[in-house]
Structure formats: C-alpha cells, structure tokens
Amino acid sequence: MKQSSDRAATMPRRLDALIIGAGFGGMYALHRARGMGLDAHAIETGDDVGGTWYWNRYPGARCDVMSIDYSYSFSDEIQQEWTWSEQFAAQPEILAYARFVADKLDLRRDISFGTRATAVEYDEDAALWRITTDDGTTFEASYCLMATGPLSVPKQVDIPGADRFGGELYLSGKWPHHPVDFAGKRVAVIGTGSSGIQIVPVVAEQAAQLYVYQRTPSFTLPMRNRELTPDFIAHIKTYYSDLRASARHSLTGGVRPITYRPLFSVSPAERDELMEGAWQYGGLAFLGLFSDILTNREANEVVAEFVRGKIAEVVEDPDTARRLTPRGYPIFARRPCLDTGYYEAFNRDNVTLMDCLEHPIVEITEKGIRTDQGEVEVDIIIAAIGYDALTGAMLSIDVKGKDGRSLKDKWAEGGRSHLGLMIEGFPNLFVIAGPNGPSALANFILLNEQNVDWVCDCIAHLRANGFRSIEPRLEAEEDWMTKVRELGSRSLYPTANTWYTGANVPGKPRTFPVYIGGLGRYREICSEAAAGGYRDFKLL
Template sequence: MFAGQPELERYYQRVADKHDLRKDIDFDTRVESMVFDEQTNRWTLQTTRGKLYRAKVVIAATGILSDPLFPTAPGLEKYEGEWYHTALWPHDKSVDFTGKRVAVIGTGATGVQVIPKVAETAAHLTVFQRTPNWAVPLRNRPLSDQDMAQIRAGYPEMFPKLRASFSGFLHSWDPVKSTDVTEAERDARYEQAWNSPGFAKWIGLYNDIAYNAEANRIYCDFLASKIRERVDDPATAEKLIPKDHLFGTKRVPCETNYYETYNRDNVELVSLRDNPIKEFTAKGVLTAEGELEFDMIVLATGFDAFTGALNKIDIRGLDGQTLRDKWKDGPHTYLGIQVAGFPNLFVMGGPHGKGGHGNGPRCSEQVVEWMAELVKEIFERQLDRVEADPEAEREWTEQVVAAAAGTLQATAKSIFFGDNVEGKPRVYVAYLGALPEFVKRLYDIREGGYRGFIIS
C-alpha cells in the first residue's frame, strides 16, 4: 500500500523529532557550488544564502527524481493563468480545480495520479499526451488497525526478505517461465495479479516477461485488453495503448480510475504527436491546430533523472575539472558511489547505483550502512583522501552499460537512458543487477582493502 503525502510528512516529522535532527539541518538552503581544495583536502560549498561551508567529506544525496523538467515549448512566462508543476506542488495553499478549464501536460507517473483528481471538479480537462504508458491499477485502500497489527507482527520476516530480494520489494520474480505453463494457467495468473495491489502486476509475475520479447508482448496484449474494457471510446482507448515500447521497459505508473477518467464528458485527450504544442500564450497554448484557452495548466513533465540534480551544482574536483564536463557524454562512476577526480565526495542515489531500479529506501539503506563505515574510517584513521581509481571507474561504468545493452529496456526510450531530456546523451544511467549481489560486492571490496579506491 502507498501512503499519501500528509502521512509521509508526519513520518518524517516524527523521525526528525525522535532523533533531534533539525539542529543539524539548514532548511531552504541550496548548494550552488562545491570546490575541492587540493592543499587542505577540503570541500568548500557555496549556498544560495551566501553562507560558506567547509567539509572534509561530502555526501551528495540529491535524489534520482528531484530535478523537474519543464516543456521545451517557449512562452510559459507569458501565460496569465495559474500554472503548477506536479513536482513543485504548493504546500502553503490549496489548489482548486472547480469550474476551471484545466490542461494537464504529461501522462507519466505523476500525470496518471493528478488527471483523475482534476477531472472530478474541473469544468473541462484537456490532457496532452506525448507517449502512452502501461499504467496498472494501484488497488490502494485504507489500512485498519487490524491490518497494521498484522503488518507489524510480520516485521521479523519482512525486513530480512526485503534486504534479500532482487530489488528491495516483497514481490519477487517467479522463476517459472510464462511459456512453460498453459494459456489458461497463464491468463488466470495475469488476472490474479491484475486484481492484486501494488507491483504484483510487474515484478511478481513470470520472470521471462523481463527479458523475452514474445512473453512480454503476450502480457502487453492482456493489458491492452484491460484498457479497451475500461475506456468506452475505441479511438481513445487505442491512443492510450502504447505501441512503441514493451511493459516494464519504462517506469510503470500505478493508477486509480485513470482510464475511466476518459469516459467523462468533461475530459479530452490530445496526442502531442498528432497535434504538438508550439508555444504557450497569454491565454493558454498554441498547438499545430490552433490556440486553446485554459484557466490553469498543470505540468506533469517529469524529471532530468539520475544526473540532473548533481549537474545543477557547479562541482569542481582535482585540477578544476567540473562534474558537468566529465559527465557531458554520460555519467562515469565507481559503484555509483564515487567519481574519479572528486576525492571524498560520495554519491547516494545517483547514476549506476541500485536505488534507481528498485525500492529506493530499502536499496539505499544497505549502501548507506556501508558508506557510513567508510566515512567513519576516514576520520578514525585520519585519512586525507578516498577517491575512485580511474580504471575501476571505467570498468564499472562499462559493466553497467553493457549489462543493459541486450535487455528489453534498451528497446525503449526512457529516463533510464535520458531520452526524455532534449540534448542529453543516450547512455544507460541506472543499474540492472540484483540488490544482494550488489551489496555482497561492496563488502567483498571492503574485505579486499577497498579495491578500486585510492586511499591516502
């Protein structure tokens, strides 16, 4: 089950209170630049508030999906109505769609969540879609006290299972192939997964869906039939069915009543491939077919994933080299944790790490434990520098890229290859391996005296 934003915030507030964290946090402060001083082996950080920080070790936990993307069409600054980005939703006011003409641009993970809510009260909703996604039902529901008691009772078994699973989820791929069972058995399994909550419809199914194109297409046919069942207008249903990628090769959005939303009289779907937006105007948007006026525009246009947030900071390492320049043709890392030429800088949740392809908090947890021990050693042993060896970095980066090259994921345009960002090089930026093997590798490297790191 997925928690809503207020519940998540309450949890963070409680953790901050429990561990007295606020005294160690500077809020509303953005880091603009980081420069490594080779004489003192210290980083100097410049912030938007003008305050300078000096640190021996920097851990960049900037997040995979934290740098919002905006439409490439010009003129947004001319628009006179309300506009919001789903990743920058205002927390200090309530956004009211009632009686308004609203445009939502984007039908990815956040788009499929906001579209049904807007449609409930808007006078008219126009959805601009570039690429349809294989969205599947979330099946979320409130949890009773009895539910929570049962969940808590299962913690002793649950947490070790999460740490040992492929991607940090309770769901695991079925080792049985879909081609090794009867059609009736396979269809029954798909129906069972369809009616189950969460990721059962993805990583809880036959494992050959992840690597066998024909097996995946059969599952896509099943999902397409569900979309056609849920959408009344056949032409609209076909617009909502992906034709250019297989299931799971892009982020899989989980939705509630998303497809049924298009059965409402006040909802219209516009394909940006057929009718692209040329520019924003004072009253709305100008498309290839003419101007459309809106009272509000909601941008669900995604993120510059994995590398965007880090590249927003002017990071300068040895010999003044910038991280932006080093990564101009794609990221290079060792274990997704360090970058050669940037001593004592550790990356948490960036490119080539396990968190990009799994349960982020659970995948990150074990990496943080390993990283914390290394940072502790830096101070206890009074080390000057820990930095990635360039050869180890090259080998790891090549291994990560090669592992993705022959997969179904390589057949799709996605954030995992940076395809959603204009001008970004098409290079694989996530990590496809299993969590237990990745963690084992980390500890094997430690036992070997931190192989691949230069320590001085």
C-alpha cells in the first residue's frame, strides 16, 4: 500500500490547461477555461490571489490607473456588486477586490498556492507540456498559459555589503505581511521610481529621519486622489457597459480623454493654460493634452520644462529642487509616476535627499549606507529598486520548447513572440500580457481579458477542428517584431534608460519590445489573425 501511495503521489497530474500565475490574468484565464469545460488548474507562488497586489504591500502602495478602469469588465454582475471607494485605489482595496472575485467565481478550489513552476518542457510526441514545481509536483497539460505578469520579479539588492546590514532590510516588491514600525527610526529609501515616490511621503510622516537615495530623478505628477461619491458611482454603474466598450477600443484601455491636437498647434498661452489645468486636476490628464508628447522631442521638452518649473515652486530649498529635477531624458519615456505629497516631503526637516548621481552608493555597511562622502547610519533600509520587467518572470522558469530549445536562448537578444501571445518553437504555450503586446502602455486588466479571450477562442478552434497543437510561423513572428520595433522607433520611449528597455538590469539586452499602436488597434490585429483562420500559425 505504501509503494502504491508513493507512486500515485509522484504520478503527473494530467490536465487540459495549466495556468501559471493567479494575478488578474491568471484568475480570468482559469474562469474562462473552466467555462469551456476544460480540466484546468492554476499554480501561484503566493498564498492567495492578486499577483502584484498580493506582494506589493509597501507604505503608500496605490494603483496609478483609475479604479473604474482597473477592474474586470467581463461580468456585469461583478461590476454592479463591487463598489470602489477612491478614484485611485490603494493596495488593500485592490487585493480585497481580487479576493472578492475569487470568492464570487469559486476559483481557489482549482489553484495550488505556495507553488512555483521551476521547469516547463514540451513533449512533442505527446503534444503536451510537462510542468514541474518546487515541491516536486508534475503536471502534464495540453495547453500551458503563462500568466506570470510583467512586474513580478523584483530586482535583488545588488549593492555590496547588503547581506551584512544589521538592521531591517525590505524590498518594496516583496513587502512583509506584518506592520513595519518606522516611529523614531532612521530610515533609508533607495530608489525613486513609482514605488519609492509612493513610499517617501508616508514614511516621512512616521520616521525620525528619512534619507532618500535618488539614483535617477523621476518626473512625477500630483495624483490628487479623491473619494468616489455615491452619485458618481451610481452614474458609472448605469453606463458601465458603454464606458467599457469605449475603453476596449481606446489607445490605453481607459476612459481618460485622448486628443489628436499637436502641442505646437496651440499658442504658448493656451498650452500653458491646458498644462496648468492638467496639473491642478491631477492624475494622468497630462497624457491626453497633446498628441505628440512622445513623438516630438521639442513638444516633449515644453511639457517637461513646465513640470520642472512646478518642482521649483514646490520644493523650498533651491539646491534640493535642482537635484530633484529630471534632465537628460524625455518626460513620460519612463513610466509616469503619480504622487501624493512627494516633492512636499522634501520641505520637512526630517527628510534628506541623497543624490547618487553626485555621490554614488559605495556599499551597505553593518550600520547603514556609505557613499564617497561617508557613512550614514540607519535602522531600516527600503530597497525600491524596481523589477526585471516584461521578460523576467518567464525567464526565471526553465522553459524548453521543441527539440529542447530553451526560451533563454530564444530570448537572448530580448523578448520576441507573435502578437505577444505565442512563441515560434513553443507550441500550445500561450503568453498573457506578454512583452510584445501593448503591455505597460495599456490597462493591464482589459489587456489580460483580451489576451485570455483570444487564447481560449484559439483553444476552442483547435479542439473543434481536431488539431493537437498551434505555434506561430517564424516569418509571422519576425514580421510582428519588425512592426513592434518600427513603431517604437518613431517614439521617444527607446531613448530613456528604463525598465521598458531593460536598462535597469545589468546585462539585459537593450530593446523596446512593447507595441505602441494602442489597445484598440491591437485588438483588431489579434481578431484579424483569428478570423483569417490562423494562417500565420502552424496547426497540426
């Protein structure tokens, strides 16, 4: 009996579809797959659903997409039952929303939590994927859906001496699930991207002393978050279906206004008035002011200079304002940041800006952080140093396709795929919100929905027509990547050192693998690929 039990425990679990990840993409994929009658299961490294919003619990964590957009559209019942409290939801509310959806759809019964995929290998003879996890479990699935997310592998602290620091050291992207007490403490924050910019004002109010180690100054705009009134919520719920239809075919997947007006088509006085209005309104209203902000360097510089002027107005110390002011790269070529009191925090007596461009960090010591100016002793270090984005999560798994070909080799010069959905040489491997689609430039949840719907419709086509496998043709993949590169080269995005381009990870190929044609046009292209009988794919 014991031998029989051990053998059963080590036997692969056979499935129709295995989904890796239980963030918003993986949750919807599991729901859709089950609805098709597939024997589907998901595995998730975390102990609950939510993906990024399960891990990112740092002080001030908040979404920079409006909550009425950053939520599922596939179920009107969910839209009507859930009510957002703020225009830009905080992490606890977003995680509560993910849990609400998981409960509503009874998803957890088909998710293995605390489980990480270590190897994903294709068996060409059997036309199935064999997935091995860190606990030794093996799954065999006809279809493997990679819903690993674009921002799920935080960079580790790569500063010499980090392992010998005697105080508390935290990664913003893997924040502990217990409260962290900053009261009376000396705290250092390393990094001033989106996470650091959200962390600084909150910690500044609690810590005895806060040192902000800035490596690259960021452009950040005031969020000006507000509570949603009952009348507004009722209005949104009445017209949600119309709003969603518009969002799906928009550039960004949201209801934020977009214009076709070039900056230099209006007078200097008018554009200053427009920019002042956007600054006072808050959020990402700036991105809808002018059509050429990210294609015309001169227009971009006008907007950048306006924001630089606002920094000088807010920050009282001229030298601090100078060092906080970004130069040398286009505004919005790095992901736009939204803040609540970030620049104002530097007017506090207990906040000190440490400029790492002028004085780089040399090492982390037992007691603190040392630059070429000397050591600063601290009790807590918060590393808000970003992610190995877009490709990092998939490359953290040993993925092998036909003939044992490694995804690491395939992506040695950067992520490449057809439509951001499938990879030549890796049949029946589907990528949700992959690096070569609209990715970070679109509303992730609507992008996840569109990707999952396309994948599930594709699987239904295979099953209805007796095909065992599908993969893109090499020439189709190359044509798509050429289109992605050509569109990207017409913009200012590739000119900045960002996680968009992989420049934040030493040794990572420098590319800009994101489709910038907009979510609406991307949806049309994907639909055309399916309606055309998948002629850009090999079906066997």
